[in-house]
Amino acid sequence: MAEFLDYFRKERLPHIWCPGCGHGTVTGALIRAIDKLGLDKNKIVMVSGIGCSSRAVGYLDFDTLHTTHGRAIAFATGVKHAKPSLKVIVMTGDGDCTAIGGNHFIHAARRNIDITTIIMNNSTYGMTSGQYSPTTPHGMLGTTAPYGNVEHEFDVCELAKASGASYVARATSFHVTLLTDLIEKALMNKGFSVVEALTQCPTYFGRKNKIGGPVELLNWIKDRTVNVKAAAALPPEKLAGKLLIGELYKAERPEYCATYAETTARVQRTYNDYKGGNRGCELNSD
Amino acid sequence: MPKNAKLMQGNEACTMGAIAAGLQFFAGYPITPSTEIAEMCSEELPKFGGKFIQMEDEIGSIAACIGASLTGKKAMTATSGPGFSLMQESIGYASLCEIPVVIVNVQRMGPSTGMPTSPAQGDIMQARWGTHGDHQVIALAPGNVKECFELTFKAFVYAEAYRVPVIVLADEVISHMREKVVLPDPSSYKIPMRAMPTSPAGYKPYGADPDGGVPLMAPFGQGYRWHCTGLFHDESGAPSGKAAVADQLLHRLDRKIEKNVQALEDYYVESMDDCDVAVVSFGSSAMAALSAVRRARKGGLKAGMLRLKTIWPFPDQAIRRLCASAKKIIVPEMNLGQLVLEVERAIHGKAEVIKLGKVTGELFHPDEIYKALKEAF
Numbered sequence: 001m002a003e004f005l006d007y008f009r010k011e012r013l014p015h016i017w018c019p020g021c022g023h024g025t026v027t028g029a030l031i032r033a034i035d036k037l038g039l040d041k042n043k044i045v046m047v048s049g050i051g052c053s054s055r056a057v058g059y060l061d062f063d064t065l066h067t068t069h070g071r072a073i074a075f076a077t078g079v080k081h082a083k084p085s086l087k088v089i090v091m092t093g094d095g096d097c098t099a100i101g102g103n104h105f106i107h108a109a110r111r112n113i114d115i116t117t118i119i120m121n122n123s124t125y126g127m128t129s130g131q132y133s134p135t136t137p138h139g140m141l142g143t144t145a146p147y148g149n150v151e152h153e154f155d156v157c158e159l160a161k162a163s164g165a166s167y168v169a170r171a172t173s174f175h176v177t178l179l180t181d182l183i184e185k186a187l188m189n190k191g192f193s194v195v196e197a198l199t200q201c202p203t204y205f206g207r208k209n210k211i212g213g214p215v216e217l218l219n220w221i222k223d224r225t226v227n228v229k230a231a232a233a234l235p236p237e238k239l240a241g242k243l244l245i246g247e248l249y250k251a252e253r254p255e256y257c258a259t260y261a262e263t264t265a266r267v268q269r270t271y272n273d274y275k276g277g278n279r280g281c282e283l284n285s286d
Numbered sequence: 287m288p289k290n291a292k293l294m295q296g297n298e299a300c301t302m303g304a305i306a307a308g309l310q311f312f313a314g315y316p317i318t319p320s321t322e323i324a325e326m327c328s329e330e331l332p333k334f335g336g337k338f339i340q341m342e343d344e345i346g347s348i349a350a351c352i353g354a355s356l357t358g359k360k361a362m363t364a365t366s367g368p369g370f371s372l373m374q375e376s377i378g379y380a381s382l383c384e385i386p387v388v389i390v391n392v393q394r395m396g397p398s399t400g401m402p403t404s405p406a407q408g409d410i411m412q413a414r415w416g417t418h419g420d421h422q423v424i425a426l427a428p429g430n431v432k433e434c435f436e437l438t439f440k441a442f443v444y445a446e447a448y449r450v451p452v453i454v455l456a457d458e459v460i461s462h463m464r465e466k467v468v469l470p471d472p473s474s475y476k477i478p479m480r481a482m483p484t485s486p487a488g489y490k491p492y493g494a495d496p497d498g499g500v501p502l503m504a505p506f507g508q509g510y511r512w513h514c515t516g517l518f519h520d521e522s523g524a525p526s527g528k529a530a531v532a533d534q535l536l537h538r539l540d541r542k543i544e545k546n547v548q549a550l551e552d553y554y555v556e557s558m559d560d561c562d563v564a565v566v567s568f569g570s571s572a573m574a575a576l577s578a579v580r581r582a583r584k585g586g587l588k589a590g591m592l593r594l595k596t597i598w599p600f601p602d603q604a605i606r607r608l609c610a611s612a613k614k615i616i617v618p619e620m621n622l623g624q625l626v627l628e629v630e631r632a633i634h635g636k637a638e639v640i641k642l643g644k645v646t647g648e649l650f651h652p653d654e655i656y657k658a659l660k661e662a663f
Contacts (some may be wrong), residue, residue: 008511042509047353056514058525063506065356066515066525068379074346078353078361081337081505082311086357086507101305104349107342114290252414267332274333 006040007031012059017052018126022173022199022215024122027056027195033184042122045088047076049101051127053093053120054202068111070100073108076115084114084257087187094135098154102134102225104179112191118183119156119194130204141208143246153204156196166191168249172198174222175245183245187220198225198243228244290469296319296434296461297322300364300454301330302469303438308477310336312361313350315343315369318402319458322366344369348376351387353515355380355388356514358480358505360442364390367409371388374584378417379453379516381539384492386445386480390438390454392461393569395647404647405458407569411572412622413453414598420536422543424550425453427568427599430495431465437595444550449500450540455597465645486510491523496534498541499521537578543599551601555608556592557583560649563662564612566595566605566629571618571650578655579662587663602632609637614662617657618642 017023024209034044044062048054050069057064067075072090080088097105097119108115124142125131132142134148135156139148152223160168171179179197186193198218200206211217228246231239268274294302301323301623312327316321328338335429337354341347344365351361370391379385393409395401413425424444426437434456439619441452473617473634483489483502491512494501504510517525518532526532543550554572557579572593576663592608609615615637617626623644630639642658644650 015660028520034351041511043507045506057593059514063356063511063512064513065353065506066517068516071349071376072627073346074341074349077339078311078350078355079357080353081313081339082354082359082361083357083507084301104346106347128379145305160455214345240326260332264335269334 004028004031004142007034007061008059009061012256015054015059015105018203020200020202021052022055022201022218023056023120024177025173026118026179026197026199027060029180030091030118030183031060032180033187035183037187039087039187043085043087045076045079047072047079047095048090048091049096051093051096051125053091054096056091070096071104072096073101073104073115073117077104077108077113078114080115081257081260084261088115089187090115090117092117092119094119094123095133096148096157097264098134098156098159106159106163109160109165109192109194111256112164114190114192116183116186116193117195119196119277120199121156121207122194122199124201125202126201130208143204157194157248164192164253165194165249166251166253167193169194169247170196170198170245172221172225172245173200174218175208175225178180178245181283185247189250190258191253194278288468290471291327292467292469293464294431294467295322295427295464296431296456297392298433299327299434300438300456300461301326303435304362304388305330306435306472306475307442308360309362309437309442311314311351311361312336312356312363313339313341313347313354313361314363314365315341317344317366317369317442319394319461320364320366320390325389339596344372345376348373348387348637350382351486352376352380352385355387356506359447360386362390363389364392366392366394366402367396370409372411374416376663378419378421379416380451381421381423382516383514384449384503385451386449386540387451388438388445388454389451389607390456393455393457395645401647402460405570405649406645406647407457407571408621408624409455410597410619413455420540422450422540423453423598424448424450424543424596424597425455425499426552427455427597429554429569429572429593430460431463433468435469436458436611437465439475440472444612446478446480447500448546448613449503450543451619455569457569459661470591471661483510490521492518492519492520492535494538496538498538499546500542501551514652539640547601548603550596550599551604553608554591554595554600556591557609558590558608560588563589563614563659564590564592564609565616565618565655565659566592566594566609567618568597568625571620573653574650575618575655577652578659581652581656582659589659600632601630605629605632607628607634610635612637614638614640616640616642616655616662618644618650618658620650
């Protein structure tokens with residue numbers, strides 16, 4: 001592996017994350033996966049929204065786009081559709097992606113556009129100090145759920161799968177090797193890929209719910225999960241309330257940009273004498 | 287008849303103006319009365335390798351356009367009032383991050399769903415102040431079908447030159463009306479090109495003259511590896527919470543447009559030199575106004591017409607200069623009085639400014655403006 005810090009804008013460090021936060025671990029896993037695949041740094045665009053997790057891109061040495069709350073995937077769709085040769089990666093959180101950005105998430109999945117989305121799910125709005133999110137388990141506490149969360153949580157991976165994503169996986173900031181491996185596979189999939197990374201927010205989620213410090217919270221996350229391979233051999237009562245980790249879904253589906261390119265080629269055969277447009281556009285190559 | 291003459295709808299002319307300016311990317315969401323632009327883009331863009339996408343909403347549409355623009359492509363979206371409202375947050379993003387993008391807003395009656403198929407001019411202030419915080423915008427208002435072509439073309443010129451979102455502020459009548467248009471010879475187009483850096487070495491994504499300079503914009507994917515953020519940022523693109531950085535950034539963005547107000551001003555004038563009563567208007571209201579002014583002149587009344595094509599930045603000096611002889615100024619507009627506030631501010635008591643608002647969802651009839659003129663004399 002190349003020097004780990006070579007992928008970072010060293011002058012922008014140290015990062016803003018709290019001690020014990022899991023987002024750095026997930027960012028590290030992503031960098032390791034990129035390094036392992038030997039992807040060209042100059043052809044990667046990292047897009048994020050708003051929230052703790054979305055700050056990750058600012059520290060990374062790629063073309064990086066830190067957008068508005070919830071819209072990372074929509075911005076990323078524009079980048080990818082405009083220039084399909086770029087590798088587009090979205091780094092987002094549970095609130096950014098599944099609350100305010102939920103609509104873009106499901107529609108990008110439906111299009112199966114070739115974007116890899118890493119969702120850092122810490123079950124809370126950390127940046128605004130611990131409100132409940134669409135992935136806060138029912139009954140747990142948040143600063144806006146002082147009597148226990150009345151709502152029920154999304155299963156983000158089921159949502160991605162049902163919406164049409166062609167690669168869906170889940171790991172945690174405890175299972176780092178698995179997480180790196182799954183991100184690597186997601187990056188290789190040509191289509192909309194989702195890796196949900198369960199991470200710890202000891203500052204707000206852990207403290208509010210009296211789970212303990214980072215280590216206790218990591219253990220709490222670990223105990224909520226079962227590897228999908230192990231789960232096959234377990235009776236249903238052992239799986240109650242557990243989240244599966246591992247590669248959860250993979251499908252061969254036509255990718256949006258590829259289909260658009262095919263359509264364009266067909267249109268251009270029909271209108272091969274077309275004289276309009278495309279003037280002064282040396283960047284119109286793909 | 288000239289070779290390039292065509293019977294054309296405003297929305298069609300707008301699309302052709304965009305393509306002539308080098309449009310390569312369109313993202314939009316269906317909304318009356320702008321939908322024809324999306325339809326035509328979906329048909330035309332693939333013919334030359336451009337990209338069209340129908341997004342899940344207007345928020346996604348403007349976001350995708352900004353993303354596309356960052357790769358170096360010319361991008362546009364088109365919408366109407368409700369969709370324009372949804373786009374505001376990301377218009378602010380494009381403004382702060384200095385990303386060229388063109389937004390066509392074909393105004394309809396509001397607020398809310400209002401009367402979707404009726405013309406209005408109620409988005410003057412939304413175009414100026416729709417997004418939060420201090421910022422500058424450029425908004426151009428076509429007054430006929432040919433200007434839908436010309437001003438959309440110009441919108442790209444300004445967007446690329448100043449790295450700002452530019453709004454084409456049309457209205458339902460201008461955009462759905464059909465007129466004979468003689469398009470310019472394509473070889474005469476001066477295609478707007480973005481100023482780009484030549485090498486990643488030492489590239490400062492936001493390095494520019496503090497007095498309204500425009501930084502060079504590197505396209506994504508070319509080795510520049512720069513950071514684009516909606517947080518206030520320094521010259522290197524790094525987020526900053528420093529007072530001096532914020533102050534310098536906002537002042538530069540403001541000056542970028544402010545110092546070019548005269549270069550950006552654009553208007554149509556008729557009989558203004560010696561007028562006693564001036565009519566200042568824009569868009570489809572100005573069509574009726576011009577007819578009324580001509581009738582008044584025929585009847586010996588010294589009426590004058592000033593039709594603004596550039597609405598924002600507001601051409602204060604041009605208004606004062608052109609209305610110098612006017613004792614009264616009538617401002618007909620299809621709202622309850624928005625442009626009139628700016629005219630009043632610019633005129634600063636030098637003439638009496640008369641509001642003539644209409645919110646029935648119908649066009650002004652020339653008689654209505656003629657009557658106001660008669661009363662003013």
